[in-house]
Amino acid sequence: MSMANATPDESGTAGARTDTVDYMTDTRPIASEPAAPGCRKRDPILVAKNVTRAFGGINAVDVEYLEIPRHKITALIGPNGAGKTTFFNLLTGFDQPNSGEWTFDGTSLHGVPSYKVARMGMVRTFQLTKVMGKLTVIENMRLGATRQEGEKLSKALFKNIWGGRERDITRHADGLLEKFKLDAKREDYAASLSGGQRKLLEMARALMADPRLVMLDEPMAGVNPALTQSLLDHVRNLKSEGMTVLFVEHDMHMVRNIADWVVVMAEGRIVAEGPPAEVMKDQAVIDAYLGAHHDVDLGAAEGIEALEQQLSQDEESVVGTADEGILGHAITEQDGRGPDEDEGRDRKDAP
Numbered sequence: 001m002s003m004a005n006a007t008p009d010e011s012g013t014a015g016a017r018t019d020t021v022d023y024m025t026d027t028r029p030i031a032s033e034p035a036a037p038g039c040r041k042r043d044p045i046l047v048a049k050n051v052t053r054a055f056g057g058i059n060a061v062d063v064e065y066l067e068i069p070r071h072k073i074t075a076l077i078g079p080n081g082a083g084k085t086t087f088f089n090l091l092t093g094f095d096q097p098n099s100g101e102w103t104f105d106g107t108s109l110h111g112v113p114s115y116k117v118a119r120m121g122m123v124r125t126f127q128l129t130k131v132m133g134k135l136t137v138i139e140n141m142r143l144g145a146t147r148q149e150g151e152k153l154s155k156a157l158f159k160n161i162w163g164g165r166e167r168d169i170t171r172h173a174d175g176l177l178e179k180f181k182l183d184a185k186r187e188d189y190a191a192s193l194s195g196g197q198r199k200l201l202e203m204a205r206a207l208m209a210d211p212r213l214v215m216l217d218e219p220m221a222g223v224n225p226a227l228t229q230s231l232l233d234h235v236r237n238l239k240s241e242g243m244t245v246l247f248v249e250h251d252m253h254m255v256r257n258i259a260d261w262v263v264v265m266a267e268g269r270i271v272a273e274g275p276p277a278e279v280m281k282d283q284a285v286i287d288a289y290l291g292a293h294h295d296v297d298l299g300a301a302e303g304i305e306a307l308e309q310q311l312s313q314d315e316e317s318v319v320g321t322a323d324e325g326i327l328g329h330a331i332t333e334q335d336g337r338g339p340d341e342d343e344g345r346d347r348k349d350a351p
């Protein structure tokens with residue numbers, strides 16, 4: 001795994017100082033005050049204030065204050081319907097809030113359309129991948145480049161200049177395809193890829209924009225266990241290369257293994273945040289996920305087993321139903337099985 005070094009200034013942003021930080025081993029505190037909903041971070045890349053979105057009478061998102069730490073991997077977790085995807089949609093310009101402000105690297109993104117958000121260095125993927133099935137893998141990759149001058153009318157007039165740019169885009173795309181082990185699929189239609197390969201393609205395509213913040217909406221959903229480790233490694237690599245990652249995930253294996261920081265949403269609000277091991281023990285988190293099953297530690301493998309036993313005797317248990325969410329993933333992991341490739345999930349994405 002490559003380890004990029006940076007030259008951060010006091011706040012951690014790239015600057016003139018010469019001290020280097022390895023993002024993978026940086027142990028400086030993430031928060032500058034005790035971990036709690038809305039706590040300040042040492043070096044936030046994204047700051048959201050009073051962001052709200054209602055659908056009819058439901059407050060889907062009601063985030064008073066949230067900072068996302070730079071150069072870290074943050075997991076956004078919460079039960080089904082907590083507002084995670086809606087919050088992603090708002091932050092990335094795929095939906096408009098009823099109120100609120102948010103800044104990315106100090107620049108307000110309120111009202112900025114999604115394609116400009118991506119150009120500014122903040123990209124996202126979707127729960128249901130949005131790769132173009134009728135285009136080849138390489139064509140999909142080229143679509144991820146942020147400036148498609150080759151598409152413009154002026155192309156005819158400045159063919160040589162744009163031709164050079166097109167070659168750069170293709171070179172960049174080929175490099176990423178190799179990294180994501182999709183180079184052998186270069187000329188295949190995206191529709192022919194497995195669910196996991198489509199996830200990888202979407203992630204690789206997002207990197208065509210040279211982002212500073214990568215937002216992944218349920219990267220593990222529909223991914224075959226054979227590709228799980230590779231996906232985790234790719235996410236870790238993003239961090240080692242200096243990117244910040246924010247991901248929504250129900251898969252607690254992924255959260256426990258790669259997140260530096262966890263933010264918990266329930267009913268639109270941030271109800272807890274902190275390091276993974278601490279958050280999994282937080283009463284608000286346990287309440288949000290488990291209701292009456294308070295006495296289990298989701299951060300420990302034995303905790304999941306204990307929960308499975310409790311739930312098997314519980315008539316109201318959702319395990320085994322379409323609503324099982326986090327519980328099903330955790331228990332499946334214990335069984336050594338994973339979700340089926342391309343499993344159908346009742347989810348919605350941004351338009």
Ligand SMILES: Nc1ncnc2c1ncn2[C@@H]1O[C@H](COP(=O)(O)OP(=O)(O)OP(=O)(O)O)[C@@H](O)[C@H]1O
Nearest residue numbers: 055058060078079080081082083084085086087347
């Ligand atoms: N376009 C929409 N129209 C009406 N209601 C919506 C719309 N999008 C989301 N909602 C509602 O907003 C709430 C939050 O949904 P959202 O999809 O953001 O939750 P989530 O935390 O991402 O859930 P999941 O983990 O199941 O994906 C839910 O009650 C949902 O039904």
